[in-house]
Amino acid sequence: MSQEASFFGLTGKKALIVGGGQGMGESTALFLARAGCDVGLMDVVPARADAVGQKIAALGRRSFTIAGDVLDDGQIQPIIADAEAKLGGLDLMVSIVGAAAWGSLLEISAEMWDQQMHLNLRYFFLVAKAVAQSLIRRGKPGAIVGIASVDGQRASPMRGAYGAAKAGLINLVQTMAVEWAPQNIRVNAIAPGHIVTPRLYDTPQRADAYAASLIPARARGTTDDIGKAALFLASDMARYITGTTLDVDGGLLAANLFPDGLPGNNQP
Numbered sequence: 136m137s138q139e140a141s142f143f144g145l146t147g148k149k150a151l152i153v154g155g156g157q158g159m160g161e162s163t164a165l166f167l168a169r170a171g172c173d174v175g176l177m178d179v180v181p182a183r184a185d186a187v188g189q190k191i192a193a194l195g196r197r198s199f200t201i202a203g204d205v206l207d208d209g210q211i212q213p214i215i216a217d218a219e220a221k222l223g224g225l226d227l228m229v230s231i232v233g234a235a236a237w238g239s240l241l242e243i244s245a246e247m248w249d250q251q252m253h254l255n256l257r258y259f260f261l262v263a264k265a266v267a268q269s270l271i272r273r274g275k276p277g278a279i280v281g282i283a284s285v286d287g288q289r290a291s292p293m294r295g296a297y298g299a300a301k302a303g304l305i306n307l308v309q310t311m312a313v314e315w316a317p318q319n320i321r322v323n324a325i326a327p328g329h330i331v332t333p334r335l336y337d338t339p340q341r342a343d344a345y346a347a348s349l350i351p352a353r354a355r356g357t358t359d360d361i362g363k364a365a366l367f368l369a370s371d372m373a374r375y376i377t378g379t380t381l382d383v384d385g386g387l388l389a390a391n392l393f394p395d396g397l398p399g400n401n402q403p
């Protein structure tokens with residue numbers, strides 16, 4: 136194990152990645168493995184988790200595929216039990232699953248609202264609660280990381296239910312952090328801005344044009360940018376950080392201060 140890996144205090148820790156089969160989940164799994172974790176790759180598409188597992192094996196670390204659907208309440212306890220059994224314990228969990236549905240508030244139905252609350256907030260409550268119960272039962276400290284969004288921190292036209300759910304997640308991690316601090320369980324979130332992922336919401340050309348005009352870093356982020364933030368928040372490097380949401384957005388939210396566009400973009 137390299138000196139850098141031991142820096143994170145994660146050597147031999149057991150990590151569960153919910154939605155670990157691609158994109159941000161894959162990047163997070165690989166960074167945690169490089170830092171010395173054994174990794175449980177939980178995904179509704181187990182073949183994706185198997186493929187990430189092969190990359191982790193190439194790093195000389197152990198990983199396990201855990202199949203299941205976190206949107207089915209009845210599967211959540213078995214998923215956590217399966218992870219504990221395969222990993223031989225559980226110390227930390229990063230949950231990636233979530234997605235935005237498109238539509239104005241006047242267009243979306245009550246069913247769509249409920250679907251977005253489930254996919255972006257409700258399941259996270261149930262999974263994080265099950266992980267906390269497992270840690271408390273075993274008397275272990277732990278770390279939990281959820282994925283919010285910049286859309287949870289300001290208006291999100293055309294994806295209002297998603298923004299409301301992610302705002303709920305940001306508040307939920309604060310309450311979890313406060314309620315579970317006595318048991319040494321830290322809970323934090325990451326708020327990605329615009330990240331290049333396998334799931335496409337736009338054409339790459341339009342997304343790049345948006346990035347050039349609205350994101351101070353002038354580019355979309357990568358899944359590794361999220362994986363690095365997740366590694367930090369899950370590790371001892373963030374020992375004194377709980378209840379916070381870390382923006383990983385190339386300055387997007389900060390730039391809301393510039394209503395006329397980014398400085399330098401509009402000058403003759």
Ligand SMILES: NC(=O)c1ccc[n+]([C@@H]2O[C@H](COP(=O)([O-])OP(=O)(O)OC[C@H]3O[C@@H](n4cnc5c(N)ncnc54)[C@H](O)[C@@H]3O)[C@@H](O)[C@H]2O)c1
Nearest residue numbers: 154156157158178179204205232233284327329330332334
């Ligand atoms: N892409 C962006 O720019 C961006 C910006 C802000 C926030 N986010 C958030 O980032 C997260 C990841 O988004 P993404 O588009 O990369 O994810 P994704 O759709 O690629 O999903 C990640 C993994 O989760 C798995 N998964 C999906 N549903 C599942 C379920 N019910 N049970 C178990 N596993 C399931 C998928 O198979 C996949 O491997 C989401 O929470 C999203 O809201 C993304």
